[in-house]
Amino acid sequence: MKKKWVLATGNKGKVQEMSELLNSFSIEVLPQSQFEVSDVAETGTTFVENAIIKARHAAKVTGLPAIADDSGLEVDFLNGQPGIRSARFAGENATDQENIELLLSKLEGIGTEQRRARFQCVLVYLRHELDPTPIICQGTWQGIITESQQGENGFGYDPVFWVESEQSTSAQLSKQRKAELSHRGQALGKLVELLKKQLG
Numbered sequence: 583m584k585k586k587w588v589l590a591t592g593n594k595g596k597v598q599e600m601s602e603l604l605n606s607f608s609i610e611v612l613p614q615s616q617f618e619v620s621d622v623a624e625t626g627t628t629f630v631e632n633a634i635i636k637a638r639h640a641a642k643v644t645g646l647p648a649i650a651d652d653s654g655l656e657v658d659f660l661n662g663q664p665g666i667r668s669a670r671f672a673g674e675n676a677t678d679q680e681n682i683e684l685l686l687s688k689l690e691g692i693g694t695e696q697r698r699a700r701f702q703c704v705l706v707y708l709r710h711e712l713d714p715t716p717i718i719c720q721g722t723w724q725g726i727i728t729e730s731q732q733g734e735n736g737f738g739y740d741p742v743f744w745v746e747s748e749q750s751t752s753a754q755l756s757k758q759r760k761a762e763l764s765h766r767g768q769a770l771g772k773l774v775e776l777l778k779k780q781l782g
């Protein structure tokens with residue numbers, strides 16, 4: 583029987599982006615919704631702290647190894663905001679749409695240079711709740727915040743994240759292309775390499 587791990591996220595977009603690659607191992611990586619893991623308060627001040635908090639919580643509740651993602655958008659004009667607060671930029675239970683609208687309103691009249699931004703992603707793997715040596719991987723993706731929304735793919739801020747090399751927003755990229763370029767794709771690639779070594 584395949585071993586099971588838990589993917590410690592409540593975000594369906596992340597589950598989509600991470601499941602396929604992670605499940606190419608001899609391990610089944612299942613989203614935390616299948617184990618009734620509740621969302622946990624993200625009380626850290628860094629992506630890495632929050633990723634550990636989420637992975638540890640899921641490992642504790644399920645008794646299984648856990649992988650978590652903490653990610654967000656840093657905008658130059660906003661001195662790196664919304665950062666770790668990206669999911670809650672427009673309030674605790676804000677929708678993607680509300681967060682995007684708040685971001686565009688804060689950048690009204692601001693030129694391209696100051697609209698530069700980057701997505702950050704930190705992935706954490708814990709073998710168990712009290713694992714003292716988590717595996718930690720990071721990825722960064724540069725872009726520019728557009729003035730209006732374009733594209734239907736992805737989630738979060740993808741419709742306003744302009745990727746210069748592709749001359750499109752992240753929401754106009756295919757799933758495959760986003761995975762090749764994105765912060766999460768980069769972090770995941772590194773994690774998979776390290777896991778392969780660890781699993782032999």
Ligand SMILES: O=P(O)(O)OP(=O)(O)OP(=O)(O)OC[C@H]1O[C@@H](n2cnc3c(O)ncnc32)[C@H](O)[C@@H]1O
Binds near residue numbers: 624654
């Ligand atoms: O905490 P979990 O349950 O994993 O789900 P979440 O959506 O709350 O995730 P985070 O706390 O890590 O917040 C990350 C936010 O940053 C944004 N974000 C992260 N990666 C993104 C991506 O690939 N495309 C667009 N927006 C992204 C998006 O708004 C996310 O909600």
Ligand SMILES: [Mg+2]
Binds near residue numbers: 624669
């Ligand atoms: Mg969150």
